[in-house]
Amino acid sequence: MDHQMVKCFQFKTDSSMIRLSDSSDQNDDTIIEIKILQNSDNRYSSITWPSADLLCRFMLANRTVFMEKTVLELGSGTGICGIMAAKIGAKVILSDQNVFASELILKNVELNNVNAQFIPLDWGRKSDLLNDRIPTDIDYIIGSDLCYEDEQQFEKLLLTIAFLLRNNRQQSIPFYMSYHFRSSNYQIECLLRKFKLQSKLLFYSDNLKIYLYEITLI
Numbered sequence: 320m321d322h323q324m325v326k327c328f329q330f331k332t333d334s335s336m337i338r339l340s341d342s343s344d345q346n347d348d349t350i351i352e353i354k355i356l357q358n359s360d361n362r363y364s365s366i367t368w369p370s371a372d373l374l375c376r377f378m379l380a381n382r383t384v385f386m387e388k389t390v391l392e393l394g395s396g397t398g399i400c401g402i403m404a405a406k407i408g409a410k411v412i413l414s415d416q417n418v419f420a421s422e423l424i425l426k427n428v429e430l431n432n433v434n435a436q437f438i439p440l441d442w443g444r445k446s447d448l449l450n451d452r453i454p455t456d457i458d459y460i461i462g463s464d465l466c467y468e469d470e471q472q473f474e475k476l477l478l479t480i481a482f483l484l485r486n487n488r489q490q491s492i493p494f495y496m497s498y499h500f501r502s503s504n505y506q507i508e509c510l511l512r513k514f515k516l517q518s519k520l521l522f523y524s525d526n527l528k529i530y531l532y533e534i535t536l537i
Contacts, residue, residue: 480514
């Protein structure tokens with residue numbers, strides 16, 4: 320039996336958050352509220368995790384960078400990060416490996432009265448990566464807590480990122496990913512070179528052990 324509930328998240332411009340070089344945002348009292356329907360029976364994807372909170376605060380602090388840009392979110396889960404991007408004026412495409420997640424994601428899109436489309440995207444699956452619904456004029460790719468304790472998932476994720484970046488018209492676009500460090504057995508940095516990717520650490524929460532990376536092609 321599903322245990323669903325709506326949780327309200329409020330995000331305020333964070334003066335401590337890193338600003339991108341092309342951001343013209345100023346510190347203000349802007350507050351954005353997002354309502355998220357969550358399913359507590361699902362262990363991972365139907366719950367909002369702290370990494371998503373960090374990515375949302377990063378986008379809000381740099382909202383002029385994302386405004387009117389095309390943003391693809393990987394592993395949308397509840398869709399909160401993509402919904403934040405839509406609320407600050409981006410054109411948003413939500414995606415998830417689990418096609419059954421689309422129902423929850425689209426409910427949350429409707430709950431927040433934003434425009435966003437959903438596409439199924441199974442990392443590493445050629446038929447999904449060649450989907451005509453994935454535009455080749457993406458400006459930014461985002462994702463939060465995409466892999467938990469599965470190194471194979473990391474590899475599939477980075478394979479997908481490398482493919483999307485290389486097949487985009489503008490190959491220099493970044494992938495912004497918030498990541499909760501859970502295991503010392505492997506780290507994402509070790510896999511980047513395999514797919515000719517590089518990372519830049521933008522933000523780190525020592526208390527929560529959450530990283531925010533900018534990942535690009537080498």
